[in-house]
Amino acid sequence: MDDRLNELEIKLAFQEDLLETLNLTVARQQQQLDLLQEQFRALYQQVTSAPSTAAESNPQHEIPPHY
Structure with missing residues (x-):
């Protein structure tokens, strides 16, 4: 259970970083x-x-003008 939770937290951290990078790019x-x-x-x-x-x-x- 702890391994799955750690994996999800790692994925979430990467996704948050990617989202911030994409947000800055769009801006x-x-x-x-x-x-x-x-x-x-x-x-x-x-x-x-x-x-x-x-x-x-x-x-x-x-x-x-005279024409």
Whole structure:
């Protein structure tokens, strides 16, 4: 009986350690995901606010206002 109890206690200790390790990993990955989402939003805003083509951003290709 004592051997079985010791084995269960050992297994429980390993499982608790594994659970803590996995919990820290998930928390770190969530932080990375949050950072990536923030960077994606910033890039998306830059892309959507930029002119759609290079020709539109080049003043030589613009039609003069008197036409």
